[in-house]
Amino acid sequence: MLALRTLQKLALLALVFVLASFFLHLAVNAVPGDPIALRMKNPDPEKVAQLREQLGLEQPFLVRYGHYVTDFLTLDWGRSLISGRSVLDEIGEFFPATLELVLVALLVGVSIGLVTAFSARWLQWPALRTVSLSLGAVGLTVPIFWLGLIFIVIGSYALGWFPVGGRFDFANELPNGRFFVLSAITSGSLDILVVALHHLALPVLTLALYPAALVCGVLQARLHDPQLTFLLRALKAKGLAPWQIWFKHVLRLMSAPVITVLGTNLGALLGGAVLTETVFSWPGMGRYLVAAVLNRDLFVIENGLLLVVLLAFVSVSLADLAALVANPLVRRGVRPV
Amino acid sequence: MPAILSANFRTWLLAAFIAFALSGFWATPYDPSLQQFRDLALAGPQWGHWFGIDGLGRDFASRLWSGLGNTVGMAAGALGLNLTLALSILALERTLPPELGRMVPLLVSIWVAVPVIFIGLILLVFLGPSAGTLVLAVAVGNVPFAFRQLRVLWQEHRSALYVEASTALGGTLRHTFGYAIWPNLRPDFFALCRLIFAICVLELSGLAFLGLIGDPDFPELGAILRQNQAYLFQRSALVLWPGLLLCGLLLAVHSGSQVDSR
Numbered sequence: 001m002l003a004l005r006t007l008q009k010l011a012l013l014a015l016v017f018v019l020a021s022f023f024l025h026l027a028v029n030a031v032p033g034d035p036i037a038l039r040m041k042n043p044d045p046e047k048v049a050q051l052r053e054q055l056g057l058e059q060p061f062l063v064r065y066g067h068y069v070t071d072f073l074t075l076d077w078g079r080s081l082i083s084g085r086s087v088l089d090e091i092g093e094f095f096p097a098t099l100e101l102v103l104v105a106l107l108v109g110v111s112i113g114l115v116t117a118f119s120a121r122w123l124q125w126p127a128l129r130t131v132s133l134s135l136g137a138v139g140l141t142v143p144i145f146w147l148g149l150i151f152i153v154i155g156s157y158a159l160g161w162f163p164v165g166g167r168f169d170f171a172n173e174l175p176n177g178r179f180f181v182l183s184a185i186t187s188g189s190l191d192i193l194v195v196a197l198h199h200l201a202l203p204v205l206t207l208a209l210y211p212a213a214l215v216c217g218v219l220q221a222r223l224h225d226p227q228l229t230f231l232l233r234a235l236k237a238k239g240l241a242p243w244q245i246w247f248k249h250v251l252r253l254m255s256a257p258v259i260t261v262l263g264t265n266l267g268a269l270l271g272g273a274v275l276t277e278t279v280f281s282w283p284g285m286g287r288y289l290v291a292a293v294l295n296r297d298l299f300v301i302e303n304g305l306l307l308v309v310l311l312a313f314v315s316v317s318l319a320d321l322a323a324l325v326a327n328p329l330v331r332r333g334v335r336p337v
Numbered sequence: 338m339p340a341i342l343s344a345n346f347r348t349w350l351l352a353a354f355i356a357f358a359l360s361g362f363w364a365t366p367y368d369p370s371l372q373q374f375r376d377l378a379l380a381g382p383q384w385g386h387w388f389g390i391d392g393l394g395r396d397f398a399s400r401l402w403s404g405l406g407n408t409v410g411m412a413a414g415a416l417g418l419n420l421t422l423a424l425s426i427l428a429l430e431r432t433l434p435p436e437l438g439r440m441v442p443l444l445v446s447i448w449v450a451v452p453v454i455f456i457g458l459i460l461l462v463f464l465g466p467s468a469g470t471l472v473l474a475v476a477v478g479n480v481p482f483a484f485r486q487l488r489v490l491w492q493e494h495r496s497a498l499y500v501e502a503s504t505a506l507g508g509t510l511r512h513t514f515g516y517a518i519w520p521n522l523r524p525d526f527f528a529l530c531r532l533i534f535a536i537c538v539l540e541l542s543g544l545a546f547l548g549l550i551g552d553p554d555f556p557e558l559g560a561i562l563r564q565n566q567a568y569l570f571q572r573s574a575l576v577l578w579p580g581l582l583l584c585g586l587l588l589a590v591h592s593g594s595q596v597d598s599r
Contacts (some may be wrong), residue, residue, distance in 0.1 A: 016447050027462040141587040143539055145546045146562060146580030153573050267452035274454050275543050286454075290547050293458045294466070301462055305455060313450040 002324055009317040013310070020309045021072065025065050028298050068302060078299035082292075087299050090288065091307065096178035097167055098284035101203055102273050104181065109208035110262070113215025114251075121223040122246065132216055139213020144272050148206040148279035155202050162202050165281035169195050203280045207272050211262060218261045219254055256326040263319020267312050347592045354589045361406025365399035369556045379572050391575055392568050393554075404556040405582055411472050411557065412537040418476035419533055423483035427491065442488075445481045453478030457544050466551035475540045479533060486529050494518050535590045542583055558583050 052058050055078075056067060071077065077087035113135070120132035155162040163169065168180060175192050177183030181200065184193035222228070228250070235245045274286030281287075285308060292300035367373065374386070375394030382389050388397040430441040457474035464470045494500060503517040542559030544550070550560050558579045565575035 012443075012447060016450070019447065020451070024459060024462075027459050030463050137588075137591070140535070140591055141584050143542060143546075143559075143580065143583050143587075145543060145559070146576075146583065149562070149566065149569060149576050150580070153569060153576070157570050157573075264449075267450060271452045271454035271540075271543070275546065278547055289455075289458060290549070293461050294548070296462075301458075305458060309451050309455055312452055312455070313447070316450045 002321065005321060005324060009321065013313060013317070016313045017306075017310060021069055021306055022065065024302050024306055025061075025068055028302050029061060029064075031296055031298070072303060072306060077303040080292075080300050081297050082295050082300075087303050090300070091285070091304055092178070094283060094285045094288045095307075097282060098273055098277065098286060100179050100181060101200070101207065101276065101282060101284060102269060104200060105204045105207035105273075105276075106211055106262070106269065108204050109211030110215050110258070112208060112212040113219065114258075116212070117216045117219035117223055118246070118251075120220075132220060136213050136217035136220060139210055139217070142209070144206050144209060145275040145279050147209060148202070148276055151202045151206055152279070163199055165279075167196075167199055167283055169199070203276050203282055206279070207269070207276045210265070210269060210272055214261050214265055215258055218257050222254060222257060223250075252326075256323050259319055259326055260323040263316055263323060266315045266319060270308070270312055347589075351589045351592070354586065355409060358405040358409040358586070361402040361404070362410070365396075365402050367396035367399040369395060369399040369403035370554055371395065379568065379575075381572070381574075388578060389572070389574065391565060397575065397578070400556050400561060401558075401578055401582060404558045404561045404579065405586065407468075407555070407557045408538060408542060408559075408583070409586070411468060411541050412475075412534055415472045415475040415479075415537040415541065416530060416534045418472065419479050419483050419537070420487075420530070422476065422480045423487055426480065426484050427487055430488075445484050449481035449485075451478075453540050454544065454547075457540075457549065461549055466549050468550055468552075468555060468557070471541055471544045471550055474544065475537050478540070479536060482536075483529070483533055490522060490525050490529070494522055497521070531590050535587050538583070538586060538590070 049058075056064060059067075075088055077091070079085060080087055080090060083090065116128075116132045116135055120128040152164055156164045168174065172191065172195050175183035175189070175196070176187065180196040181193065184190075184196055231253075232245060232250075235249055240249075270286075273284065274290065276282065277284040277286040278290070285304065288300070289304050289308065291297075292304060372394040374380075374390045374396065377386070377390045378394045379392055380386070380390045386396050386398065388401060391397045391400060426441060426445070430438045433441070453475060456478040457471065460470055460474045460477070464473070499517050499521070500513060503513040508517070542557065542562075545555075545557045545559030546563045548560075548563060550557060553560070553564065561579045562576060565572075565579070568575050
């Protein structure tokens with residue numbers, strides 16, 4: 001079942017690649033005005049034509065599409081029309097920043113959601129139940145870009161605890177790797193870790209609200225299902241300790257719906273990351289791509305957007321497969337309804 | 338009964354909120370785009386300017402009111418377009434031969450994996466930044482969600498006993514839809530509309546906040562937030578109010594949706 005689903009996903013990935021690359025290439029070719037001429041201070045028609053010839057922009061559409069697909073697959077992504085730097089190098093610089101932000105936010109958000117929902121069920125305090133219910137509502141009604149600004153006003157301006165934006169304090173020595181937190185942990189450098197976490201705190205709290213609300217919302221309904229009471233009673237009668245009941249059985253039972261919901265909402269989380277990066281001047285892929293679209297930076301748009309679309313599809317597919325693995329029926333070879 | 342009264346009250350509250358928002362197109366006390374109070378720039382609340390003046394000398398209450406109207410109007414446009422597209426795809430799936438019809442949900446499952454913000458960026462490359470592009474991006478981006486929900490609703494009601502009974506009694510397609518299907522479908526359909534509307538509001542204001550609306554002076558709540566981000570520490574109220582209005586609008590929409598599930 002899992003192998004078949006993986007093969008299906010790989011076939012779909014190929015289809016996504018063909019469709020997304022074709023539409024992107026079509027979009028870039030439909031850009032109004034000549035982006036090459038726009039980049040030059042005094043656009044001399046001869047020079048513009050020469051440059052277009054050099055970049056292969058004068059060839060027929062399908063030939064260019066063929067080159068684009070080959071170049072993308074061989075990682076020959078050209079140079080940015082704005083900075084003149086290699087697109088691959090720039091993406092290699094910005095992408096880890098986004099990935100670090102999204103992964104830490106996901107981890108924090110899921111933890112907050114799990115802890116809130118489980119404690120509300122376990123401790124049976126009405127106040128905690130209200131907090132748990134409100135968290136789901138807040139996630140649906142509070143725009144995260146506004147929440148980020150409020151966090152800046154409170155955390156940076158009023159209290160002065162956190163920096164207003166950016167990824168690192170450049171008065172300190174930069175970490176060696178592209179993933180600052182991971183580099184600091186592996187090199188055992190506590191100073192760098194503190195600075196990196198200090199900058200991560202507010203963007204992560206902002207972005208973590210959405211996954212926290214999702215997890216809390218999904219668990220709320222399931223943890224208060226009367227069926228669960230019977231299961232808990234049966235496990236207790238079996239002589240299991242409370243930690244075994246909750247962490248070994250209930251948590252595992254709840255993991256499949258949580259993974260499914262998170263997986264289907266990963267796209268929204270990536271969208272949230274773009275907004276969070278803008279609020280906190282976080283040097284990530286979202287800001288980079290928005291700037292590229294507004295400046296009509298052809299090669300960045302074509303390659304950067306295609307990469308992000310493919311990665312979004314891969315992450316959703318991985319979450320789908322993980323939910324299948326987490327489903328006990330599938331593990332026993334029973335086809336889920 | 339109190340629950341029903343409360344639900345009705347929430348519906349009226351939502352209707353009043355939407356009506357107030359839409360009146361922002363013509364009823365603002367001052368022109369929301371005219372910089373007529375430049376000498377009072379960044380002034381606090383005062384008589385005649387209840388929310389003060391923004392950094393470019395415009396009455397902030399007028400901008401907020403007009404911004405709320407534009408946000409609601411754009412989201413309503415996106416909702417209409419979204420439902421039209423989703424229903425058209427659903428109709429296409431039903432009319433195509435089964436082998437081809439099966440491809441439609443497959444293509445939609447690919448579509449759903451692409452985040453709306455990136456669909457917006459791709460469309461912006463084609464069409465350039467403008468309010469219309471944002472409406473189109475949000476409508477197109479949410480088609481997979483609307484399609485899947487409408488498909489489930491259709492499948493649920495198509496095979497319902499009351500539909501079969503109505504058909505067996507000789508009811509025409511129009512009669513069966515009007516008297517059997519629609520009354521049962523209506524609460525779920527309106528609940529879905531409200532949910533999509535709320536998603537459209539959030540996504541439109543998010544894209545506008547990124548500066549993708551084109552005209553930097555366009556009064557839309559996300560765009561107003563972006564315009565006033567520069568005064569975050571100088572006059573935080575200029576950032577606080579647009580966000581609170583957005584939250585209020587979303588809360589009203591989500592509270593109203595409980596009416597359908599009562």
